[in-house]
Amino acid sequence: MTIIPEYLIKVLINEAFAYRRAIIIMFAGILSVATVFGMLWPKGYTVTTTILVDERNIIQPLMEGTASTTDVSDRARISREIIYGRKIMNQILNDAGWLEKPLTPTEQEKLIKKISKRISVANLGRNLIKIEYNDDDAERAYQTTKRLAELFIAEALSSKVEESQKAFNFIDKQVNEYHDKLTAAEDALKEFRSNNLDAQPGAEADIAVRLGTLQTRIEDGIRELREAEIKKASLQKQLSGEVEVVSVASRENQYRARIAELQSQLDTLLLTYHDTYPDVVRIRHQIEDLNQSIADERSRREQAKAAGKTVIDENIVNNPMYQQLRQELSQTMVKIDTLNARIGQDRKQMEGEVDRGKRVQGGTAQTQELTRDYQVNRQIYEELSHRREKARLSMNLDRENQGLTFKIQEPATRPLQPTGLRLMHFVLIGLFLGIALPCGLLYGKLQIDGRVRVPQLVAERHKLPVLGTVPHLWSPAETATARREIQWLAMLAGGTIVAVAVVCVLRITGVI
Numbered sequence: 224m225t226i227i228p229e230y231l232i233k234v235l236i237n238e239a240f241a242y243r244r245a246i247i248i249m250f251a252g253i254l255s256v257a258t259v260f261g262m263l264w265p266k267g268y269t270v271t272t273t274i275l276v277d278e279r280n281i282i283q284p285l286m287e288g289t290a291s292t293t294d295v296s297d298r299a300r301i302s303r304e305i306i307y308g309r310k311i312m313n314q315i316l317n318d319a320g321w322l323e324k325p326l327t328p329t330e331q332e333k334l335i336k337k338i339s340k341r342i343s344v345a346n347l348g349r350n351l352i353k354i355e356y357n358d359d360d361a362e363r364a365y366q367t368t369k370r371l372a373e374l375f376i377a378e379a380l381s382s383k384v385e386e387s388q389k390a391f392n393f394i395d396k397q398v399n400e401y402h403d404k405l406t407a408a409e410d411a412l413k414e415f416r417s418n419n420l421d422a423q424p425g426a427e428a429d430i431a432v433r434l435g436t437l438q439t440r441i442e443d444g445i446r447e448l449r450e451a452e453i454k455k456a457s458l459q460k461q462l463s464g465e466v467e468v469v470s471v472a473s474r475e476n477q478y479r480a481r482i483a484e485l486q487s488q489l490d491t492l493l494l495t496y497h498d499t500y501p502d503v504v505r506i507r508h509q510i511e512d513l514n515q516s517i518a519d520e521r522s523r524r525e526q527a528k529a530a531g532k533t534v535i536d537e538n539i540v541n542n543p544m545y546q547q548l549r550q551e552l553s554q555t556m557v558k559i560d561t562l563n564a565r566i567g568q569d570r571k572q573m574e575g576e577v578d579r580g581k582r583v584q585g586g587t588a589q590t591q592e593l594t595r596d597y598q599v600n601r602q603i604y605e606e607l608s609h610r611r612e613k614a615r616l617s618m619n620l621d622r623e624n625q626g627l628t629f630k631i632q633e634p635a636t637r638p639l640q641p642t643g644l645r646l647m648h649f650v651l652i653g654l655f656l657g658i659a660l661p662c663g664l665l666y667g668k669l670q671i672d673g674r675v676r677v678p679q680l681v682a683e684r685h686k687l688p689v690l691g692t693v694p695h696l697w698s699p700a701e702t703a704t705a706r707r708e709i710q711w712l713a714m715l716a717g718g719t720i721v722a723v724a725v726v727c728v729l730r731i732t733g734v735i
Contacts, residue, residue: 230677231669237676238665246665247712250657251719257653258723261646262730268361268638270368274352274376275632302352302375303344305382311374312338319367342371351632361638368635376629380621387621391614398611401604408597415593419586427587430580437573441566448562451555458552462545478517485510646730650723 239246305311312335316322321334343355354371358364489506496503675681678689697705729735 230679234669234676235662235665238669239661242661242665243712244708246661247716249661251715253657253660254650254653254719254723257649257656258646258726261644261649261653262726262735264644264646264649265359266641266645267357267359267643268364269355269357269642270364270635270638271353271355271633272368272372272631272635273347273633274354274372275630276350276352277628277630302354302379305378306342306344306354306371306375307339308378309335311371311378314374315367315370318370319363321363338367357642361641365635365637372631372635376631379629384618384621387614387618391611391618394607394611394614398604398607401600401607405597405600405604408593408600412590412593412597415586415589419582419590426583427580430576430583433576434573434580437569437576441569441573444562444566444569448559448566451559451562455552455555455559458548458555462548462552474520475517478513478520482510482513485513646727650727653723 315338316331316334321338326334341357343353343357345353345355347353354368354375356364356368356371358367485506489503489510492500492503492506498504678692681687682689726735
């Protein structure tokens, strides 16, 4: 039944008085149970410490670009990996008093998991790491948190030094390997160049120049040779014509001149003597001999001409023009032989240069491959050498703790008060529930109970006038019983509260 709010409090008071025993018993029970639960609730002590990660010390600007400092972006994750590691957890078991009695490996594993669940690691900004540990023992919580911070810093620094040492060793190994490769490539290049002298830088251009020069010389020689051959043919023709002319003009003319002279002497003698005169007969025989000589000379020249030969007599040879032509012809023939020899030599040299060009072409490709290998290995070797020196400086920085450093910004302190829900919180919750829960039950009962408890509701809902009400009249016996009951209920509620208060005081003073 819905009750108007202005009558609700009055109705609740009446219902509470009617169910006073159940309400008081429920209040005392809830308060007692909450108190007992609070006493049994384990106490928790939380200890925190913060670690400052300093990566901007005075060394880094001075060594920037020369050495690399360790850079850690997600420090909380790395911190958890270090702290939850078996090495630190075993150390924590020994240092924080967890191994006062011997434990089996299984028990140690369970204990480590239990401790790990109580540890919390988080980032506070970029350079702060917060380590928090919760335990029911204040001293153990303090010792555990303190040792966690100390062991984390020691392990982080050790890991950093080990990491830089491994990086240096790796780069140093690579430098040595590439030094061997560079030496081998250099030796291979030297050996190839010593075995192939033509395979030198610029050899192709030199061969091209020499080929061009030889080609020009051959062309010039061929042109001069043709000119010399033409000159030779011309001189030979001139010599042949000169011989004919001189031959005709020399010996026959001499014969004819002698015949004319003898014929003149014969004519003179015939004026004085007969034909039988001895001188006349002698001259006639001489004339006949000369005519015969002319005929023989003609016959010999015709025979030589038919055989393709030139008959030269001593008179022709001694002719100055003939000698000059013969001298020029001889010089021309010598020049022709010289040009042929020079052209042949140039052609041989050209063939040699072509073969050399083929060898250089093959050797150039191999030289380029060897040179490329040498340059690549040298470039990598120089770069690795530079990186090795940087790694060496980084390693020295880490050894001297001058790179990435860890400092305890806020050390762990012994907790004086437990954290989380305590006995007082449970008592307050019990008081609240002890009052609120009965009131809530009464309110629910009124919502489902259809009986009319306020006379005004009849007039408002049914539009009927209320003529009068009959109040409950207590008899003297009922009044006395109610008073005694109220006294007992008050003693129960008060006794419960007093008992809870005593328990709280004893708990605060540490008695229980």
